[in-house]
Amino acid sequence: MAVFVWIALGLPVVLAAWSLGAPRAGIVRHLPWIASGVVLLCGLLFLAHPVEGTAALAGMLRVDAFTAYLLFVVGCVAVVATGGALTPTPNGRFSALMCLFLVAMSLAVLADNLGVLWVAIEATTITTAFLVAHGGGRRGLEAAWKYVVLGSVGVAIAFLGIVLLYAATGDTPSLSWADLVTRPELAQTARIGLALAVLGLATKAGLAPMHSWLPDAHSQAPAQVSGLMSGVLLAVAFAGILRFKTISDHVLGAGFMRSLLAIAALLSLAVAATLVLTQRNYKRLLAYSSIEHMGILALGAAIGGQLATAAVLLHILGHGLTKAGLFVVAGRTLHATGSPEIAEVHGLLARSPSLGRSWLLGTAALLGFPPFGLLLTELAIIVAGYQRGMGVVTSVAVLLLLVGFAGISRQILAMTLTRHQEPPSANPEVLAPDPAPAIQRGIVLAAFGAVALIPVVAWPLADVLTAAVTVLGATP
Amino acid sequence: MTTIPSVTASPLTIQLLATATGALLLTAVLLLWRRSITGAAGLLGVQGLALAALSLAAATEGEPHLYALAALLALIKGVVIPALVLRTARQLDAATEGSPVVNPATGMLLAAALTTVAFLVGTPVATATARSTGAAVPVGLAVVLIGFLVLATRREALGQIIAFVVVDNGIGATAVLAAGGLPAVIEVGVLFDVLLVVLVLLILTRRIRLGVAVTDISRLNELRD
Numbered sequence: 001m002a003v004f005v006w007i008a009l010g011l012p013v014v015l016a017a018w019s020l021g022a023p024r025a026g027i028v029r030h031l032p033w034i035a036s037g038v039v040l041l042c043g044l045l046f047l048a049h050p051v052e053g054t055a056a057l058a059g060m061l062r063v064d065a066f067t068a069y070l071l072f073v074v075g076c077v078a079v080v081a082t083g084g085a086l087t088p089t090p091n092g093r094f095s096a097l098m099c100l101f102l103v104a105m106s107l108a109v110l111a112d113n114l115g116v117l118w119v120a121i122e123a124t125t126i127t128t129a130f131l132v133a134h135g136g137g138r139r140g141l142e143a144a145w146k147y148v149v150l151g152s153v154g155v156a157i158a159f160l161g162i163v164l165l166y167a168a169t170g171d172t173p174s175l176s177w178a179d180l181v182t183r184p185e186l187a188q189t190a191r192i193g194l195a196l197a198v199l200g201l202a203t204k205a206g207l208a209p210m211h212s213w214l215p216d217a218h219s220q221a222p223a224q225v226s227g228l229m230s231g232v233l234l235a236v237a238f239a240g241i242l243r244f245k246t247i248s249d250h251v252l253g254a255g256f257m258r259s260l261l262a263i264a265a266l267l268s269l270a271v272a273a274t275l276v277l278t279q280r281n282y283k284r285l286l287a288y289s290s291i292e293h294m295g296i297l298a299l300g301a302a303i304g305g306q307l308a309t310a311a312v313l314l315h316i317l318g319h320g321l322t323k324a325g326l327f328v329v330a331g332r333t334l335h336a337t338g339s340p341e342i343a344e345v346h347g348l349l350a351r352s353p354s355l356g357r358s359w360l361l362g363t364a365a366l367l368g369f370p371p372f373g374l375l376l377t378e379l380a381i382i383v384a385g386y387q388r389g390m391g392v393v394t395s396v397a398v399l400l401l402l403v404g405f406a407g408i409s410r411q412i413l414a415m416t417l418t419r420h421q422e423p424p425s426a427n428p429e430v431l432a433p434d435p436a437p438a439i440q441r442g443i444v445l446a447a448f449g450a451v452a453l454i455p456v457v458a459w460p461l462a463d464v465l466t467a468a469v470t471v472l473g474a475t476p
Numbered sequence: 477m478t479t480i481p482s483v484t485a486s487p488l489t490i491q492l493l494a495t496a497t498g499a500l501l502l503t504a505v506l507l508l509w510r511r512s513i514t515g516a517a518g519l520l521g522v523q524g525l526a527l528a529a530l531s532l533a534a535a536t537e538g539e540p541h542l543y544a545l546a547a548l549l550a551l552i553k554g555v556v557i558p559a560l561v562l563r564t565a566r567q568l569d570a571a572t573e574g575s576p577v578v579n580p581a582t583g584m585l586l587a588a589a590l591t592t593v594a595f596l597v598g599t600p601v602a603t604a605t606a607r608s609t610g611a612a613v614p615v616g617l618a619v620v621l622i623g624f625l626v627l628a629t630r631r632e633a634l635g636q637i638i639a640f641v642v643v644d645n646g647i648g649a650t651a652v653l654a655a656g657g658l659p660a661v662i663e664v665g666v667l668f669d670v671l672l673v674v675l676v677l678l679i680l681t682r683r684i685r686l687g688v689a690v691t692d693i694s695r696l697n698e699l700r701d
Contacts, residue, residue: 060661115662122669129676138688142696145680149636152673153627153643159666160620160647167605167613167654175659189604192597216699275701284701 001049001063002056008042008071008106011035016099023092032098032224033082039106040075047072047464053471055112059176062112065467069313070109070239074232077320078102080447081227084328084440094134101127101228105236114162114175114197117240118155121204124233125151131225132217143213143220150213151204158200158240164193165247177243181473186251194248198260201244204237206294208267215275218287219340223331226283230290231324235316238297242312245301246473254304261302262393268295269400276407281340283330285411286323289366292404293319299397300381303388309474310465311380314458318365318373318451325447326362328440329355336432348416351431354441356416362444363412365451367405373454492533497615499526500649501591504622504642508583513565513634517558520638524553527645527652534609534652541660549648552667557641557674564678565634568685578629587622594618601654609653616653619646631694633681637674644670 012035019028046068053064082098104127108120125148133144166175168189174180203210218226245257272292279285293315300312333355337345349356368375378401385394434441458465503523510516528550535542564570578586591614598614605613623643630636648666651658658666684696 113659113662115658115665119662119665119669122666122673126669126672126676129680133680133683136687138696139698141680141684141688142699145633145677145684145693145696146699148673148676148680149627149640153624153640156640156643156647159644160650163647163651163654163658164601166651166658167601170605173655175662189601192601215701220699279701 001046001051001054004042004045005056005061005063005110008039009103009110011038012099012103012106016096016103019092019095019099021092024090026090028090028092028095029087031095032102033079033086035099035102036075036078036082038075039071039102040079043068043070043072043075053178055178056110060113060116061107061110062178063110064471065464066239066471067110069464069468070236070316071106073235073317073320074102074105074109076317076450077232077324078228080321080443081224081231081324081328084325084436084443084447085222085224085227085331086440087222087224094131097127097131098224098228101131105233108236109239112177114165114177114180114243117177117243118159118162121158121201121237121240122152122155124204124236125155128217128221128225128229128233132221134222134225135220140220143216146213147217150210154200154203154210156200157203158197161193161196161198161200161244165190165197166193168193177247180247181250184250186247190247190251191256194244194252194256195260197244198241198248198257201237201240202264204233205241206234206237206268206291207264207298208271208291208295211268211271211291214291215284215287218290218327219281219283223328223334226286226331227324227327230287230327231320231322234290234294235297235320238294238301238316241298242301242472249304249473258302258304258390261298262390265295265298265302266393266396266400268292268298269397269404273400273403273407276404276411279407279411280342282333282342282345282411282415283327283340285342285408286326286330289404289408290319290323292401293323295397296378296381296401299385299393302393303381303385303390304474305384305388306466306469306474308381308384308388309469309472311377311384313465313468314454314461315374315377315381318377318454321447321451322362322365322372322374325358325444326366328436328444329358329362332434332436333359335435338432342411342415345415347419350419352434354434354436358441358444358448359412359416361448363408365448367408371452371455372448373451373458376455376458489533492529493609493612496526496530496533497612497649497653499523500530500619500645501615501622504619504626504646505584505587507626507638507642508578508587508622508629509580513570513632513638514562516635516638517562517565520561520641521554521558523642523645524555524558525550527648528554530649531652531657534656542657545657545660545663548664548667552671553641553645557671560674560678561634561637564681568682570632570634570685583625583629586625590621590625591618594621605654607654607656609656613650613653616646616648616650619649622646631692633677633684633693636693637677637681640677641670641674 104123111117206214300308365372532546594617595614602613627639
């Protein structure tokens with residue numbers, strides 16, 4: 001199996017080198033989705049052949065049910081984001097950075113050594129910096145600057161935490177996650193290290209109050225980059241938090257991380273709920289919705305236990321596919337209307353049916369209308385919250401979710417269904433055609449369809465999820 | 477997994493340790509109110525060399541791979557990164573500008589307060605580690621905290637880059653003092669990550685300066701809700 005680890009990490013590097021070597025070749029624009037496909041195939045292979053923790057590369061990496069599932073999610077979301085928003089002109093540097101970004105995420109997912117995890121997370125910031133600034137202009141540069149400075153300083157806090165955790169291992173030093181979860185003697189000295197590690201990773205995961213860079217970066221980046229960052233990079237950082245939580249639960253008991261994560265969850269939900277209500281830019285609206293969903297994940301992780309943890313993992317997949325698809329649709333809308341302002345986009349369903357339908361479908365999936373899978377995962381987290389004695393926190397979270405629900409639906413309905421009274425431009429009915437070819441529209445619709453099918457097809461994933469939940473040490 | 481050999485430090489090692497940790501803290505404090513980027517880059521170089529010396533002192537405690545690591549640290553953090561910052565500053569005619577928000581006296585008071593905090597937070601860590609260098613862990617934490625203060629008070633792009641490296645130097649020092657450094661592979665990975673982040677930030681600085689004609693980052697404020 002180790003060879004597939006090398007393929008997942010190595011082939012995208014080769015494709016990146018290819019992009020740089022022949023920057024104007026027509027194939028270059030296809031390389032990012034080919035790299036995504038490679039990651040997806042490797043993830044599927046690991047899923048199909050369940051392994052109980054195989055170490056690779058001298059114990060630096062590890063394949064188990066949890067990493068296999070995450071690699072599969074990274075691949076799925078990346079295929080939607082890169083395939084759905086294919087650029088018409090080949091750009092060698094852009095494609096190379098996209099491939100390297102994928103490698104960094106795959107490495108972060110596969111890392112067993114917490115130092116490797118940190119290096120990989122930092123590498124995601126490095127590879128995405130110029131992708132965020134790709135749109136150019138003052139705003140793109142501003143977003144990229146804030147993103148890199150806040151991202152690397154935040155992640156530096158996590159590094160300090162990892163250093164202190166390493167120091168706490170004493171006479172038999174170790175950074176191996178698989179080893180640390182079996183070391184209950186770490187006890188109290190590890191407390192500050194674990195807290196700092198989670199605080200630092202919360203920056204990359206976009207959890208409030210460390211989220212201030214996120215709406216800027218996710219709204220300024222090109223569609224496929226936003227889709228990847230919102231859909232799966234946040235989740236990759238969150239998976240790092242889950243790893244530290246597992247260590248913490250073994251060493252300090254469940255209460256320590258539970259309070260940290262519950263606070264982050266409620267703050268994130270509150271920030272998102274207030275800001276989606278007044279949001280005027282649809283890409284920023286999607287970015288705040290990502291903060292909301294990270295809040296849901298943090299809530300599920302705080303609740304813990306088998307049901308909530310499995311729901312968190314499934315929610316990562318559902319949200320990733322939905323958000324990647326929606327950012328691709330947002331990119332197409334920006335291309336067709338020329339404006340990122342919600343107020344300047346209206347009557348999409350009538351004026352550009354394919355865009356309008358995609359917005360409505362994607363939003364229904366995002367908000368968890370039946371039959372979409374996010375309904376299932378959110379309900380599971382809420383039920384688990386009441387079962388496991390976190391009733392008050394869960395109730396507050398549900399209220400905040402309802403506010404966010406109302407805010408997002410109002411904005412999207414205003415864009416798709418309303419007719420404008422006063423034509424803002426000379427010829428309002430003429431809309432640039434939806435730029436996406438049929439196959440790209442199909443990829444986005446397939447992503448939304450997959451989210452709708454999650455409740456139906458969750459059973460093949462059941463074994464994988466159960467195994468992954470066991471890896472994370474969740475008890476009933 | 478390896479067990480740490482118990483060794484007795486030589487007087488020379490102890491002196492090297494004391495000098496290096498002292499230099500780390502001193503350069504961090506001086507960076508708080510050093511106005512020009514040229515001066516700040518110089519201080520950053522000294523701090524990088526102090527970190528390399530610290531890691532060398534830890535190497536004499538018995539892990540030979542730390543010699544090579546110390547040399548790499550001295551090269552990248554002592555020479556390459558400060559030189560890159562300096563070169564960009566000269567090219568952008570930004571060498572003499574600077575905008576410390578706090579005056580020297582306030583900076584000193586804040587640095588003293590942060591060092592006190594570092595000792596309060598770091599003492600449990602220091603007592604928990606079995607290493608002879610453990611007692612100096614709060615110095616590393618103080619450098620991290622002062623780095624954050626520099627980051628908060630510097631508004632020009634190059635000053636923020638320097639602050640980021642100071643934070644990282646503080647973490648590196650903490651790693652050496654508390655645990656004799658991280659495993660070599662990880663240290664090298666981290667070092668190159670930091671170098672790449674600095675390069676990315678320098679390129680962005682150049683683009684911001686040449687494209688938008690702004691160096692005061694606080695004036696980049698178009699993105700808001």
